[in-house]
Amino acid sequence: MELAEWFLLDALAYLECVLGFLCYVVLRLVGSPYGRYASQRAGFLLPARAAWAVQELPSLALPLLLCAGASAPAERLDRWPNCILLTMFLLHYAQRALIFPFLIRGGKPMPFCVFLLAFLFCTCNGYLQSRYLSQYAVYADDWLTDPRFLTGFVLWLIGMVINIHSDHVLRNLRKPGETGYKIPRGGLFEYITAANYFGEVVEWCGYALASWSIQGWAFAIFTFCILFTRAQQHHQWYHEKFEDYPKFRKIMIPFLF
Template sequence: MELDELCLLDMLVYLEGFMAFVSIVGLRSVGSPYGRYSPQWPGIRVPARPAWFIQELPSMAWPLYEYIRPAAARLGNLPNRVLLAMFLIHYVQRTLVFPVLIRGGKPTLLVTFVLAFLFCTFNGYVQSRYLSQFAVYAEDWVTHPCFLTGFALWLVGMVINIHSDHILRNLRKPGETGYKIPRGGLFEYVSAANYFGELVEWCGFALASWSLQGVVFALFTLSTLLTRAKQHHQWYHEKFEDYPKSRKILIPFVL
């Protein structure tokens, strides 16, 4: 039974890699139908706060389920518990905290909401089941340079992501409308500092977990966020004549 599920997880990882390829090709062709770009797309819409809560919920629920079920064989090992906790902490913030802090978020297209929900269900299962049932680490893995470096990147990335979201939420003072150029933090270097933080976070997770599952998730994150970041970057340059020319798209000083 466990062998069958491990084969299933392997197949799902390769499927996620294929989805990353399809995502970057598809989004480059048609753009991302969300946020400020969604009004140009027809279709049913879901209010922003419940959409965020529901679509992110599976990626919080899966690791929680693995923690409480008695048959989670590998969670007796410290590295597995810490890695699964890293995944869970991110999605607790995205599921329970981020939606509450949204200010005037635009409704989400139903198709975008459904795809996000399906991905979080799919990826939440892959990461949670692998770490709780199949991933084998030495007990001292938490002192290995790969884990320590990955954990540091994960933590720094999460801080950048949360801080950048805070900057974006507070661009407008009460009663103001319209768009402004983000200032401060990593926005002085890139147009999509919040995306850069999330990318660093999952690259750190991939390094700390030293797993194909983590690497493919990081690649999927790159494929989706890079396309969105390019869209943001182009929009800012078209919208604001004084937009800083030195800012990169996603990765400071590089891209």
């Protein structure tokens, strides 16, 4: 039974990579139909705060339920590398499910199809990451001092800080009573259009490096594929809407693209 589930976890990781590349192709063709691009063609619209909270919640709740309801994971979670890596995953989704949605000011309604796909992904990926780390991942006794873990942890922390700070900048673009869109200023927005997405990609690449697993890298690859298409869409939109949009800003990677 354990070998069958281990095979399943590897298969799901490779499938996540494939789906990431497929989503990149599809979203390059049709765009991401939520936020400022929301359309009822992608389903009826849901309130932004509720949709964000509910769709992100499985990646927080499912790992907690799996770890609390099973006895075998204790064999792994009493080891510091497994515990720290799972905590890194949970901290991100605690912020995304329990804090971020309730800081949204206004927010465009979320099409139901987009919400449903995000909910399904968070459910599957929450199971994939938490089950692997709690049940199957084995690390050397000195893994916490390994350069891969140390570098990955620092990247994860830097990425999370960038992501949270960039969301703060976007929330505070408009003063009370103002409407319309403005050009983001400050932080990494001085160099790239999608500083918030850059932070999230750095965060999950750090997590993948620290976990040194196909499961972690599959998540990082999927995240990049989804967010880079969204960043490209934003970049084009800003250039079309604002004649004075800074020409030197890259899309998502400072100084590169």
